[in-house]
Amino acid sequence: FEAAAKLKTPYTLHALLCVAENAIGPDAFRNDDVLRMLSGKTVEINNSDAEGRLVLADGVNHASKFMNPDVIVDIATLTGAQMVTTGRKHAAIMATTEELEKTAVDAGKFSGDLTHPLIYCPEFYRAEFKSAVADMKNSVKDRMNAQASCAGTFIGEHLDKEYEGEWLHVDIAGPSTKDERGTGYGVGLLLALAKVFPEAARD
Numbered sequence: 001f002e003a004a005a006k007l008k009t010p011y012t013l014h015a016l017l018c019v020a021e022n023a024i025g026p027d028a029f030r031n032d033d034v035l036r037m038l039s040g041k042t043v044e045i046n047n048s049d050a051e052g053r054l055v056l057a058d059g060v061n062h063a064s065k066f067m068n069p070d071v072i073v074d075i076a077t078l079t080g081a082q083m084v085t086t087g088r089k090h091a092a093i094m095a096t097t098e099e100l101e102k103t104a105v106d107a108g109k110f111s112g113d114l115t116h117p118l119i120y121c122p123e124f125y126r127a128e129f130k131s132a133v134a135d136m137k138n139s140v141k142d143r144m145n146a147q148a149s150c151a152g153t154f155i156g157e158h159l160d161k162e163y164e165g166e167w168l169h170v171d172i173a174g175p176s177t178k179d180e181r182g183t184g185y186g187v188g189l190l191l192a193l194a195k196v197f198p199e200a201a202r203d
Contacts, residue, residue: 001013001015002186003187003191004191004194006058007191007194007195009194009195012070013194014063014153016057016062016063018052018055018056018058018076019055020051020052020055022049022051022053028048029045029048029051030048030161031045031046031047031048032044032045032046033045034133034134035054037054037056037057037058037061037158038057038058038061038062038065038158039057039061039137039158039159039160040132041136041157041158042133042134042135042136042137043131043134043135043137043138044131044133044136044137044138045121045137045138046131046137046138046139047137047138047139048150050138050139050151052066052076052077052078052084053078053138053151053154053155054138055080056076057154057155057157057158058158059074060074060126060155060156060158060159060167061158061159061160062074064114064159064160064163064165064167065160065162065163067174068165069161069165070165070166071100071165071166071167071168072163072165072166072167072168073160073167073168073170073193074169074170075091075170075172075186075189075190076167076170076171076172077170077171077172077173077176078146078148078150078151078152078171078173079148079171079173080173081143081147081151082148082149082171082172082173082174083173083174084147084148085118085146085148085149086116086118086148086174087174088117088174088175088178089114089174089175090108090114090116090174091108091113091114091115091116091170091171091172091174091175091185091189092115092116092117092118092148092152092170092171093105093115093116093117093118093132093168093169093170093171094118094119094120094149094152094153094156094168094169095117095120095144095166095167095168095169096115096120096156096166096168097166097168100167100168101117101120101168102195103166103193104170104189105117107189107192107193107195108189108192110192111188111191111192112188113148113175113185113186113187113188113189113192114171114184115189118146118148118152118169118171119146119149119171120149120150120152120153121149122153122156122157124146125145125149125150125153126153126157128140128141128142128145128150128155129141129143129154136154136157138154140175148171151171152169152171155169156169164165170186170189172185172186181191184191
């Protein structure tokens with residue numbers, strides 16, 4: 001935020017911290033639990049290690065329902081499948097518009113925080129989360145079926161149904177670390193996006 005202010009970003013920015021600790025305790029959820037999300041949808045837990053997407057889903061719902069932004073960007077070390085899909089140098093992205101997808105790729109090239117698009121086709125992947133007892137499961141049935149895209153799709157399914165803005169999902173599992181240390185990946189990308197969005201709006 002300090003860097004964005006110094007760059008004189010000409011619009012309002014908000015940050016929601018959707019933080020999860022994968023820890024054992026009496027209040028931890030378990031496989032076969034059913035959670036009701038902020039979106040109102042119910043989720044059957046079939047993978048207790050896929051906890052990050054649960055808090056991210058609530059985060060994008062809160063942002064889309066109560067904050068009404070023009071663009072929502074979620075960014076997280078979400079899946080190991082990201083590294084299978086786009087490797088350790090490029091974050092995997094998906095966006096609700098081709099224009100936003102291109103903007104994110106261009107921002108990656110400008111900043112050095114490189115990105116590459118995932119398949120964004122929710123109608124193909126919703127079936128991966130089919131549940132007999134809830135609206136969806138929190139993890140896929142078939143791990144060989146575009147797993148990183150599926151994880152992003154899960155988050156997107158919790159955007160508020162009245163939200164008319166754009167959404168960008170960024171999975172940074174690979175580029176976020178090197179030699180067991182954090183790289184700081186994402187700061188440059190977000191600042192580049194903050195600089196690019198107003199220019200794109202003027203075009």
